[in-house]
Amino acid sequence: MLVQASPGQSGAAHVVVLGNEKGGSGKSTTALHIAIALLKAGQRVATIDLDCRQQSFTRYIGNRRAWARRTGLDLELPAHRCVNSGDTMQVADNEISEFQQFMEAVSAVERTFDFIVIDTPGSDSYLMRLAHSMADTLVTPINDSFLDFDVLGTVDPATFAVTGESHYAAMVREARRKRRQLDGASTDWIVVRNRLSMPGSRNRQLLVGSLKELSFRMGFRAIDGFAERVVYREFFPRGLTALDDLDEATLGTRPSMGHVTAREEVASLLRQLKLPLDERGRRRAANRAEWFAQVDKPLETHDILGA
Template sequence: MDRASAHVIVLGNEKGGSGKSTTAFHLAIYLLYQGFKVATVDVDSRQQTFTSYIRNRREWSQSKGLRVPHPTHFHLPLTRGDSIRENQKVEFDLFRQAVMEIERDVNFIIIDTPGFDTHLTRLAHSLADTLVTPLNDSLIDLDVMAHVDPVTGEPRELSHYGRLVQRARKERMAIDGRTIDWVLVRNRISMLSSRNMRLVQTGMERTALRLGCRVAEGIAERVIFRSLFPVGMTVFDPLDEDLLGGLPSMSHISARQEYRQLVDALHLPITEHVDDMSGWNPSDETRQERDHEIA
């Protein structure tokens, strides 16, 4: 990858439970297996779901003696000052400093953002080269992007988050003349076709056209993800019973294929695609045995 600095991937959505942290974690592990250096940043100082995923992986692999790749991870401390404005300033300064320190040492930085609007959320979005917005396959979740006609699926009015991203794009263009590749990802797709499902798909496609972004087929609703979180594993890890804590299933294999298709759809600057996870050398990962609180 011939770049002066890292490619920044931001996971953003103002609705909780959309799958941002799970998607961010899977992207990070996939890129590590391809031989890239990856840093991950969790700017949700309240919930820290992304950080929990990272820690679960580290603790499980240590307890089982497993050799699996780990990203260099940073998370914001929970600020407890009396002034909200001062807390936001502290978080803003810490985040900016962390990104500046690592952007030339890694190939990719993956940032997971909270499900609400903050100055930090806006900063993270303006830094994105690729913005990934997972959306559950429902009209309720689509409403976060734009208010759509319940009959035709035609967007009537952009939502707050849609306008937030549009502002971030303008800021990015003014700073370095580059745009943000924004991708809406259909997530938790139902296995059964229905009128509501078709309406959501139509609404998402028309909303994407209005917003100037792309739509990628995402991940179906699968039990496998709930079982992988406690052990910090992903569908890209080897299909090994000891590593997974149980026998792999067809759901696991299908989910892996879906995530591979999602990575392809993101059009990331990956110069070499390595099949069968052969790009990772376990000896290269000893430096990434803990996560770091940004301080």
């Protein structure tokens, strides 16, 4: 069934997968920022949460929907689906149920949306592997430490030279190989460093060097993501992102310099992802922006006569 409905085929949605076997790396935060950025660029975006138990991505989007309803704000929302955990005592039956939900979710949106953004659980599972094999763009957020680097590879404790690859990195390599066999397409794998340490710190220099060395072996791109900022944690209860219009009505307080810096970080991240924006979507976004710019202005005489 997957072969018949591969998102890599012409006319299908571009699949962005957020993956990492370690929790707490910022997958859901990064996933929502990517989805909202795409929506603001006029793209048609669907989202799928495969983290059946934690469901942070689903709650984040639910918070955004509730805050928009409560305040009357025009907050962009993706078409969202969440795969629920199987509730039987049989593991095989649960996997079949979760697989069917996932395939139904993908089939419902892959031909009518420009992008599908998928958040995966922080553990190895059949669904997690399946999503990785479908990815056109794979984003792996890690915290800026060797504790999180361990999800990708191992290093010599004296020289910090890379000595091997991790279980997750090996899984990604196999998923990319299967994708090439399936439709000849390649997966753009991007490792995003979050909770960045101070510029010039020894940890940062060593980690960047190890990531660079491993990237040559594994074929991924390493880029900077989000620093450790309180504003990212504050966004979650209201479902906000750094890309929203962060005024007092939206935030409930006056924006700070941290909000401005967070927006710059997110914009930089999105540029480096190099996602293929559809030109029709760009025009939709431009037309929408123009409409909103004019909607509160009084009509001019020539506008009335021209109508």
